[in-house]
Amino acid sequence: MKQDNGIAVLSIEEVSEITVAALARAGADEVNAEAVARTVTVAERDGAASHGLFRVPGYVAALKSGKVNGAARPAVKEIAPSVIRADGDRGFAPLTHEAVAAPLADLAKRQGVAVAAVLNVAHFSALWRETGLVAEHGCVALACVSYMPMVAPAGGKAKLFGSDPVSFAWPRPDGEPMIFDQATAARAMGEVQIAAREGKALPPGVGIDADGNDTTDPNDIQKGGALLPFGGYKGSAIALMVELLAGPLIGECLGFEAAEEDNRDGGPPLGGEFILAIDPLRTRTETGRSGFAGSGGSAGEHAERLFGRMLEMEGVRLPGDGRKGRRERVAREGVKIPLALYEKIVG
Amino acid sequence: MKQDNGIAVLSIEEVSEITVAALARAGADEVNAEAVARTVTVAERDGAASHGLFRVPGYVAALKSGKVNGAARPAVKEIAPSVIRADGDRGFAPLTHEAVAAPLADLAKRQGVAVAAVLNVAHFSALWRETGLVAEHGCVALACVSYMPMVAPAGGKAKLFGSDPVSFAWPRPDGEPMIFDQATAARAMGEVQIAAREGKALPPGVGIDADGNDTTDPNDIQKGGALLPFGGYKGSAIALMVELLAGPLIGECLGFEAAEEDNRDGGPPLGGEFILAIDPLRTRTETGRSGFAGSGGSAGEHAERLFGRMLEMEGVRLPGDGRKGRRERVAREGVKIPLALYEKIVG
Numbered sequence: 001m002k003q004d005n006g007i008a009v010l011s012i013e014e015v016s017e018i019t020v021a022a023l024a025r026a027g028a029d030e031v032n033a034e035a036v037a038r039t040v041t042v043a044e045r046d047g048a049a050s051h052g053l054f055r056v057p058g059y060v061a062a063l064k065s066g067k068v069n070g071a072a073r074p075a076v077k078e079i080a081p082s083v084i085r086a087d088g089d090r091g092f093a094p095l096t097h098e099a100v101a102a103p104l105a106d107l108a109k110r111q112g113v114a115v116a117a118v119l120n121v122a123h124f125s126a127l128w129r130e131t132g133l134v135a136e137h138g139c140v141a142l143a144c145v146s147y148m149p150m151v152a153p154a155g156g157k158a159k160l161f162g163s164d165p166v167s168f169a170w171p172r173p174d175g176e177p178m179i180f181d182q183a184t185a186a187r188a189m190g191e192v193q194i195a196a197r198e199g200k201a202l203p204p205g206v207g208i209d210a211d212g213n214d215t216t217d218p219n220d221i222q223k224g225g226a227l228l229p230f231g232g233y234k235g236s237a238i239a240l241m242v243e244l245l246a247g248p249l250i251g252e253c254l255g256f257e258a259a260e261e262d263n264r265d266g267g268p269p270l271g272g273e274f275i276l277a278i279d280p281l282r283t284r285t286e287t288g289r290s291g292f293a294g295s296g297g298s299a300g301e302h303a304e305r306l307f308g309r310m311l312e313m314e315g316v317r318l319p320g321d322g323r324k325g326r327r328e329r330v331a332r333e334g335v336k337i338p339l340a341l342y343e344k345i346v347g
Numbered sequence: 348m349k350q351d352n353g354i355a356v357l358s359i360e361e362v363s364e365i366t367v368a369a370l371a372r373a374g375a376d377e378v379n380a381e382a383v384a385r386t387v388t389v390a391e392r393d394g395a396a397s398h399g400l401f402r403v404p405g406y407v408a409a410l411k412s413g414k415v416n417g418a419a420r421p422a423v424k425e426i427a428p429s430v431i432r433a434d435g436d437r438g439f440a441p442l443t444h445e446a447v448a449a450p451l452a453d454l455a456k457r458q459g460v461a462v463a464a465v466l467n468v469a470h471f472s473a474l475w476r477e478t479g480l481v482a483e484h485g486c487v488a489l490a491c492v493s494y495m496p497m498v499a500p501a502g503g504k505a506k507l508f509g510s511d512p513v514s515f516a517w518p519r520p521d522g523e524p525m526i527f528d529q530a531t532a533a534r535a536m537g538e539v540q541i542a543a544r545e546g547k548a549l550p551p552g553v554g555i556d557a558d559g560n561d562t563t564d565p566n567d568i569q570k571g572g573a574l575l576p577f578g579g580y581k582g583s584a585i586a587l588m589v590e591l592l593a594g595p596l597i598g599e600c601l602g603f604e605a606a607e608e609d610n611r612d613g614g615p616p617l618g619g620e621f622i623l624a625i626d627p628l629r630t631r632t633e634t635g636r637s638g639f640a641g642s643g644g645s646a647g648e649h650a651e652r653l654f655g656r657m658l659e660m661e662g663v664r665l666p667g668d669g670r671k672g673r674r675e676r677v678a679r680e681g682v683k684i685p686l687a688l689y690e691k692i693v694g
Binding site for chain 1: 426430459461466504582584588591594598599600601619623625635636642650656662
């Protein structure tokens with residue numbers, strides 16, 4: 001670790017080491033600590049600081065309070081010909097993600113499409129790790145989780161929905177999958193916290209105050225207010241879909257139920273995740289329609305026509321392309337975190 | 348038909364009759380004409396005028412030009428254990444929807460989840476008919492289609508994506524499914540046309556002009572401009588997902604390929620549709636997690652807890668609830684369309 005004016009600069013190896021050590025001290029066994037560390041490390045490697053070391057104190061708190069099982073052993077089981085249930089044994093989600101990705105992709109390859117009903121996990125990161133793991137096996141993946149209430153349904157004056165993120169991954173023939181991963185909230189709560197700390201106003205449409213009135217003051221949102229869904233009633237409908245898929249459909253809690261149950265230790269609540277995998281070799285057959293320019297090849301080749309058109313357009317990027325630039329910067333400059341956070345993690 | 352000051356007032360039976368007659372005159376056989384008429388009639392019954400009789404001249408044009416097969420016989424076939432291919436035989440989509448809904452729901456009940464790859468159809472309506480048909484069989488349904496380019500990807504200055512609508516249906520224990528159905532475009536092109544006709548400005552964020560600059564003038568959008576996705580880059584990512592699912596994944600055309608191929612007869616282009624069905628009795632098992640308030644019952648009972656919370660909130664409705672009010676109005680007052688449209692349809 002190098003220190004520079006209140007900033008700790010770490011190598012990727014150090015990110016992994018301090019995460020594993022912090023979780024082990026808080027009671028996690030090796031396999032659980034290392035699975036979380038891989039998720040934290042991938043986030044820091046790709047410059048997604050809000051999902052990296054920043055979360056480690058929360059992981060530690062959830063172990064210390066006993067809410068999360070640091071010795072979890074996920075149980076993966078087929079409960080229908082195209083459905084896998086992955087019970088996370090009250091552990092952090094990354095170990096279950098690593099346990100379920102290959103069986104889910106295998107099932108999708110046998111059946112064409114498969115669902116993983118992920119139960120009983122504490123999810124505290126972005127979703128592109130798990131959709132990416134499924135896409136590395138050649139399958140299209142869609143995942144969603146609910147999290148705790150912070151978003152008001154369209155037209156409403158109080159929070160009910162979680163941040164309710166959705167991630168979608170599309171495998172590409174040469175190179176990394178195209179992955180997007182986005183909350184259905186107009187902004188991440190972390191961005192609101194940062195704006196409050198810096199005394200900055202938010203754009204209109206991001207949140208409401210405790211009386212349900214539109215506000216651009218981040219303090220209003222934090223003090224009894226709520227975030228709004230992205231894109232008005234359409235984003236609200238997608239948030240509702242996420243709540244249903246990651247909750248009632250699979251036998252897990254809704255966002256507001258997660259909050260009712262949670263012990264407020266500062267770590268992630270227990271909950272569920274819906275993951276869908278589709279094998280594009282089983283859904284696009286030789287007997288697909290012909291007669292248009294992109295017909296005849298594979299799904300992957302066809303999709304590249306669209307990606308190519310997008311990238312020819314001035315100002316357009318593919319979702320996730322920003323990550324590549326951030327990754328290069330991190331590789332060059334190392335992982336930078338506030339020294340206070342570093343000291344909190346290493347104890 | 349009653350006439351009132353330039354408005355034709357029709358019964359639901361008359362809506363069906365004039366649609367069947369118009370399609371038959373243009374060359375459709377009975378089963379194809381009647382399937383389209385059921386979709387048109389359901390739209391008018393629910394007050395969705397833009398997807399009802401308003402579309403009949405387009406259906407007629409696509410038959411007259413020979414683009415669409417008025418004697419289509421859809422072929423439904425399992426191509427993987429959990430995937431159905433429904434080839435629409437170059438016909439209008441409603442007959443294929445009616446042919447695929449029950450087999451798709453049956454497959455989902457056997458397997459837990461199933462995909463229908465719908466090819467070779469001309470889709471010219473909302474998507475809530477087909478997700479609703481699947482939900483009537485007790486399954487959760489998600490559907491999307493691309494349509495022709497009219498939306499610029501986030502950051503871009505020209506159209507590339509279709510209106511790219513998504514519909515989601517959730518079956519409810521007592522009564523109609525909860526269904527949303529929404530374009531990923533910020534507004535329907537029909538709304539832009541109406542604003543242009545009435546000389547009204549659009550809100551900011553809806554469209555760009557031919558130079559890629561933001562505009563509130565509907566004429567700018569129509570004259571070489573483009574619509575924007577709803578909700579900025581997040582809506583754009585969802586549009587990209589729709590293009591991939593309803594195109595490359597199933598062996599059908601992308602939005603821009605539909606336009607390259609289309610004969611510009613004013614009717615719908617040929618294309619594909621992705622429909623996913625999930626049986627909530629196969630994804631939520633007795634061994635789901637317990638310990639939170641909504642656990643223990645069925646997925647349907649659990650979801651009602653969320654719907655109940657939403658409806659307790661001032662200003663919040665469930666998606667699709669507006670349709671019920673419109674339906675009551677139509678039942679009371681009849682279906683009202685411009686007399687000129689009526690005359691065009693009855694010839």
